[in-house]
Amino acid sequence: xxxxxxxxxxxxxxxxxxxxxxxxxxxxxxxxxxxxxxxxxxxxxxxxxxxxxxxxxxxxxxxxxxxxxxxxxxxxxxxxxxxxxxxxxxxxxxxxxxxxxxxxxxxxxxxxxxxxxxxxxxxxxxxxxxxxxxxxxxxxxxxxxxxxxxxxxxxxxxxxxxxxxxxxxxxxxxxxxxxxxxxxxxxxxxxxxxxxxxxxxxxxxxxxxxxxxxxxxxxxxxxxxxxxxxxxxxxxxxxxxxxxxxxxxxxxxxxxxxxxxxxxxxxxxxxxxxxxxxxxxxxxxxxxxxxxxxxxxxxxxxxxxxxxxxxxxxxxxxxxxxxxxxxxxxxxxxxxxxxxxxxxxxxxxxxxxxxxxxxxxxxxxxxxxxxxxxxxxxxxxxxxxxxxxxxxxxxxxxxxxxxxxxxxxxxxxxxxxxxxxxxxxxxxxxxxxxxxxxxxxxxxxxxxxxxxxxxxxxxxxxxxxxxxxxxxxxxxxxxxxxxxxxxxxxxxxxxxxxxxxxxxxxxxxxxxxxxxxxxxxxxxxxxxxxxxxxxxxxxxxxxxxxxxxxxxxxxxxxxxxxxxxxxxxxxxxxxxxxxxxxxxxxxxxxxxxxxxxxxxxxxxxxxxxxxxxxxxxxxxxxxx
Numbered sequence: 208x209x210x211x212x213x214x215x216x217x218x219x220x221x222x223x224x225x226x227x228x229x230x231x232x233x234x235x236x237x238x239x240x241x242x243x244x245x246x247x248x249x250x251x252x253x254x255x256x257x258x259x260x261x262x263x264x265x266x267x268x269x270x271x272x273x274x275x276x277x278x279x280x281x282x283x284x285x286x287x288x289x290x291x292x293x294x295x296x297x298x299x300x301x302x303x304x305x306x307x308x309x310x311x312x313x314x315x316x317x318x319x320x321x322x323x324x325x326x327x328x329x330x331x332x333x334x335x336x337x338x339x340x341x342x343x344x345x346x347x348x349x350x351x352x353x354x355x356x357x358x359x360x361x362x363x364x365x366x367x368x369x370x371x372x373x374x375x376x377x378x379x380x381x382x383x384x385x386x387x388x389x390x391x392x393x394x395x396x397x398x399x400x401x402x403x404x405x406x407x408x409x410x411x412x413x414x415x416x417x418x419x420x421x422x423x424x425x426x427x428x429x430x431x432x433x434x435x436x437x438x439x440x441x442x443x444x445x446x447x448x449x450x451x452x453x454x455x456x457x458x459x460x461x462x463x464x465x466x467x468x469x470x471x472x473x474x475x476x477x478x479x480x481x482x483x484x485x486x487x488x489x490x491x492x493x494x495x496x497x498x499x500x501x502x503x504x505x506x507x508x509x510x511x512x513x514x515x516x517x518x519x520x521x522x523x524x525x526x527x528x529x530x531x532x533x534x535x536x537x538x539x540x541x542x543x544x545x546x547x548x549x550x551x552x553x554x555x556x557x558x559x560x561x562x563x564x565x566x567x568x569x570x571x572x573x574x575x576x577x578x579x580x581x582x583x584x585x586x587x588x589x590x591x592x593x594x595x596x597x598x599x600x601x602x603x604x605x606x607x608x609x610x611x612x613x614x615x616x617x618x619x620x621x622x623x624x625x626x627x628x629x630x631x632x633x634x635x636x637x638x639x640x641x642x643x644x645x646x647x648x649x650x651x652x653x654x655x656x657x658x659x660x661x662x663x664x665x666x667x668x669x670x671x672x673x674x675x676x677x678x679x680x681x682x683x684x685x686x687x688x689x690x691x692x693x694x695x696x697x698x699x700x701x702x703x704x705x706x707x708x709x710x711x712x713x714x715x716x717x718x719x720x721x722x723x724x725x726x727x728x729x730x731x732x733x734x735x736x737x738x739x740x741x742x743x744x745x746x747x748x749x750x751x752x753x754x755x756x757x758x759x760x761x762x763x764x765x766x767x768x769x770x771x772x773x774x775x776x777x778x779x780x781x782x783x784x785x786x787x788x789x790x791x792x793x794x795x796x797x798x799x800x801x802x803x804x805x806x807x808x809x810x811x812x813x814x815x816x817x818x819x820x821x822x823x824x825x826x827x828x829x830x831x
Contacts, residue, residue: 265434265435267343270428270429270459272429278465278495283466286377287376289350291373299337300368324358325348336410340411376511382508385498386507387418387505388699390419395410415427418534423703428459429456461708465700470498475504480503482793483530484502484791484794484796485500485791487790492695492786503529505524505531535678537637537638537678539792541676541677544670546681552608553728556731557725573587575603575666578663594731597760600761606670610662610666612669621643621684623721624683625722626641626684627640628642633679633697634698672765678790678791681775682788687720689758692722735760749801752812754815755811761798761804771795774792774797774799775792776803
């Protein structure tokens with residue numbers, strides 16, 4: 208009986224086990240059915256979208272950046288195709304183990320020479336960035352060679368999310384030519400992304416840095432397009448999505464600059480790259496900058512190279528004690544030296560303190576006694592009027608004139624012609640303002656040093672030793688003094704055109720300072736500039752041209768005791784109907800007339816030769 212009950216219990220227990228098992232199976236299938244129902248019905252749209260995201264990729268079509276031309280249509284900046292090996296965050300493996308495997312596979316890839324294509328640091332950075340950048344591929348290798356592209360394509364199946372992208376990179380066909388004016392492009396930094404002016408930009412965008420590239424970046428960028436493409440499991444594009452139209456990119460605007468390439472070449476050849484200096488050639492009738500040189504120069508093409516080469520090039524220029532990154536033409540600040548004597552003379556003539564025939568009672572005997580102080584002159588010039596004092600650049604005459612005129616009057620006249628504390632507003636970033644000291648600004652500027660304004664300071668200031676100017680200001684000054692028709696804002700942009708060549712915007716010349724003076728003042732200053740170049744003993748005779756009347760003023764700017772002076776030369780031609788003004792400074796080079804005068808002469812010769820050749824060309828074309 209007990210034995211029977213035991214068998215019954217065993218059978219009953221077995222039935223319960225089967226029942227529990229079957230119940231578990233039913234529940235499991237029920238869960239699977241519910242999950243299937245959820246996937247196919249409840250979350251159908253969501254899952255379809257995920258599926259589509261894995262199959263379909265949104266590709267941003269980057270707009271071609273606008274070109275830069277010189278005034279005659281010569282290409283100064285263009286684009287070139289560049290292959291990039293990139294990482295697509297959408298198609299990368301999700302599991303950490305698979306991502307680590309992809310990382311190690313990439314790290315192990317070598318080229319024919321046995322060199323690794325990727326380094327661990329750049330790969331790690333790219334993988335980290337892929338966590339938050341979802342909209343565009345992340346560059347792993349820039350400017351990849353055909354061999355490197357082939358290696359990646361051969362292994363495409365084992366490298367999910369790794370792809371080859373064709374981008375355009377900036378190319379500067381003339382290398383260092385006009386590099387400081389043109390600027391360069393590079394990837395936007397994290398600091399720049401935080402600035403309001405870069406709203407709408409994203410990590411990985413290449414933007415203009417320095418020069419015209421930066422100032423007109425938004426105009427050059429254009430508008431990106433978009434297309435939807437189908438990709439396989441490895442993230443490779445296999446075709447476009449039927450029935451979905453993308454948007455074509457709109458190319459950036461093209462800038463026709465005021466630069467004359469032929470003139471720019473002459474200017475750069477005239478200044479050795481081993482020297483520190485700058486040159487600005489400008490049309491004083493409208494402010495168009497015809498040429499701008501800052502030496503030493505740099506090659507902006509280095510910023511379009513692959514990362515390793517770019518870093519090497521950047522380190523070279525950044526650590527160079529000659530400071531090739533500095534645009535000395537607009538941000539180099541120097542004492543104006545004797546070129547400022549034109550301002551002192553102009554202020555005296557305007558206020559009736561100087562006249563054409565005024566001679567000071569104390570002639571130049573090599574210096575001037577002011578109280579207990581004896582102020583030297585660079586020569587012995589005797590008794591002079593204002594024209595001859597400028598011709599010979601006599602300091603003693605201007606010591607006396609400055610004391611008579613006073614700095615407030617002198618500074619007021621200088622501000623009329625572009626000097627002073629405000630930049631001229633040229634359309635490239637980095638321009639610095641100058642400084643015209645008076646008693647208030649001098650005391651404020653030197654408060655920490657405990658220096659106070661004294662009347663004796665006028666002696667140095669009247670000859671341009673103590674103020675601050677830029678080469679751009681000096682070119683603007685000499686040009687507007689010669690025209691007498693106002694100071695035009697210096698600029699590089701002549702026209703902006705679309706990809707079909709239609710003019711979208713044309714620069715309208717703008718007068719920013721009055722540049723006014725009495726006809727009498729104007730006549731005397733022109734006569735003085737004429738005498739500097741074309742009369743016996745003139746300090747600027749080395750800048751004379753045989754068939755064009757040149758007016759000029761030389762200067763030697765003191766900056767450090769025991770060192771050679773900065774060599775200044777500012778000239779304009781034709782003197783009585785000005786078309787071009789040129790300012791040259793060569794740092795620590797000596798006398799302006801001897802060093803910088805011949806440089807300015809070469810530029811002016813080239814300008815008028817170009818003009819003659821263009822005139823002959825037009826005559827030939829118009830002949831029947």
